[in-house]
Amino acid sequence: MLLISCPNCGSRDETEFHYGGQAHVAYPENPDELNDREWAEFLFYRDNTKGAFAERWLHSTGCRQWFNMLRDTVTYDILAVYPMGTPRPDAAGRLTAETGTGSTAADSTTTGTAAPSISGTSISGTSTPPASTIAPEGATK
Ligand code: ZN
Secondary structure: OOEEEEOOOEEEEHHHOEEEEEOOOOOOOOHHHOOHHHHHHHHHOOOOOOOEEEEEEEOOOOOOOEEEEEEEOOOOOEEEEEOOOOOOEOOOOOEOOOOOOOOOOOOOOOOOOOOOOOOHHHHHOOOOOHHHHOOOOOOOO
16 A cells, blocks of 8 residues: 655545556647557557656545656655656656656646657657666566
């Protein structure tokens, strides 16, 4: 059982919350230009990170507000809780400056303007955050 610290309400039991999936999945910049495969990538393909993973949560029986949470998928440790639309903290829970492609920075549900385009090259995973490209321990054995 997780004890989740809602940014508005404080620490509450996990049962008060609903999981909302991976955070920082930006809406396509040019949705009319996507083919079916690119749409499928946007709609259904998510990272399966072992370790620090940014995810969305809804405090459904409390303030009914969405927020982001950085959680270790191995230990279930909550590394950070931060508002929607703000950059993903690093694995230590600190906010980091955006230096990469920005593909993980935009939160399409709140900004909608800084969303990177999903081009044909993104299918291979060029827009995924670095943490997801690291093979889990033992994956190659
Ligand atoms: Zn709340």
